[in-house]
Amino acid sequence: MTSHTLHFERRLSASVDLCYRQAVPVLRIQHPACDATISQFGAHLLSFSPRNAEPLIWMSGNAVYDAKTPLRGGIPVCFPWFGQTGSPSHGFARRVMWDIQHIEEDAQGVTIQLSLLPSAKTRALWPHDFEAVMTFTLTQTLDVALTVKNTASLPFEFGGALHSYLSVADSEQATVAGVGSHYLDNFSHGQRKPASGTVTFEEPVDRIYTDSASSLTLTDTAGYRRIIVNNQGETSAVVWNPGQAASVKMSDMDDDGYLHFVCIEAAIEQPSIQLAPGESHTLTTCIHDEKHGELLL
Numbered sequence: 001m002t003s004h005t006l007h008f009e010r011r012l013s014a015s016v017d018l019c020y021r022q023a024v025p026v027l028r029i030q031h032p033a034c035d036a037t038i039s040q041f042g043a044h045l046l047s048f049s050p051r052n053a054e055p056l057i058w059m060s061g062n063a064v065y066d067a068k069t070p071l072r073g074g075i076p077v078c079f080p081w082f083g084q085t086g087s088p089s090h091g092f093a094r095r096v097m098w099d100i101q102h103i104e105e106d107a108q109g110v111t112i113q114l115s116l117l118p119s120a121k122t123r124a125l126w127p128h129d130f131e132a133v134m135t136f137t138l139t140q141t142l143d144v145a146l147t148v149k150n151t152a153s154l155p156f157e158f159g160g161a162l163h164s165y166l167s168v169a170d171s172e173q174a175t176v177a178g179v180g181s182h183y184l185d186n187f188s189h190g191q192r193k194p195a196s197g198t199v200t201f202e203e204p205v206d207r208i209y210t211d212s213a214s215s216l217t218l219t220d221t222a223g224y225r226r227i228i229v230n231n232q233g234e235t236s237a238v239v240w241n242p243g244q245a246a247s248v249k250m251s252d253m254d255d256d257g258y259l260h261f262v263c264i265e266a267a268i269e270q271p272s273i274q275l276a277p278g279e280s281h282t283l284t285t286c287i288h289d290e291k292h293g294e295l296l297l
């Protein structure tokens with residue numbers, strides 16, 4: 001089990017402190033509406049809890065905070081590609097440090113922007129000029145947006161994902177609805193298969209749903225709650241749970257980790273978004289538990 005102690009560095013605003021967890025700078029948000037933590041390494045949200053409610057996001061107790069290894073759990077940012085469509089897996093965005101661009105807050109919540117510009121490291125992996133901005137809007141609900149701008153003089157194509165690990169009491173009793181009529185099965189070399197309406201997790205699941213609804217519902221039966229995920233700017237929804245055997249094999253995942261999360265990802269599974277010079281594209285995921293969503297409406 002990794003030490004999770006947050007060492008206070010300095011205050012950035014009324015509700016936001018800069019802290020360190022081992023080698024990783026972490027923004028700690030403590031606001032009347034919610035508590036959250038965001039790593040500057042990877043612009044990676046690590047935790048989010050609406051006030052007086054259960055956490056919505058799961059983080060591995062064995063995540064590695066060496067500011068080199070991608071963090072297991074939370075919301076990894078996959079960019080400029082998804083999965084094995086490039087190397088390293090899921091791109092470089094989750095393996096580099098992002099800069100704090102902007103912090104503002106009011107009675108409803110806190111908005112934090114982190115930015116990433118090209119470096120020798122990114123150009124060696126992907127020879128393009130871009131500006132990537134992650135915007136976290138933290139209220140009783142969680143809104144996360146990746147905006148990519150082409151700052152080069154030639155067009156480029158990219159892919160990626162907001163790879164959310166949603167917290168559940170027991171994944172084997174959980175279901176996901178809204179996934180659409182078919183999926184590409186990562187356990188069968190991407191073979192296209194018909195979907196049966198809701199996803200269940202008695203077996204490991206690694207699927208790309210290419211005609212999913214933009215609103216998906218995770219029913220956490222053992223936790224007596226439903227988590228609503230609204231995606232925009234995506235080309236698919238990826239649903240993943242590794243199951244026990246893979247969970248045990250992953251050194252940065254607790255052996256029973258697979259029981260406590262379901263990934264529902266806003267994804268661009270192929271590098272298919274083409275941006276002309278000056279153009280931008282935004283990928284967004286908005287997450288709330290049904291109770292809190294109703295409170296706000």
Ligand code: TA6
Pocket residue numbers: 070083089090163186206238240265
């Ligand atoms: O999003 C699902 C997936 O692509 C799975 O195939 C699995 O590899 C998972 O992501 C985790 O990937 P990672 O590179 O973080 O181990």
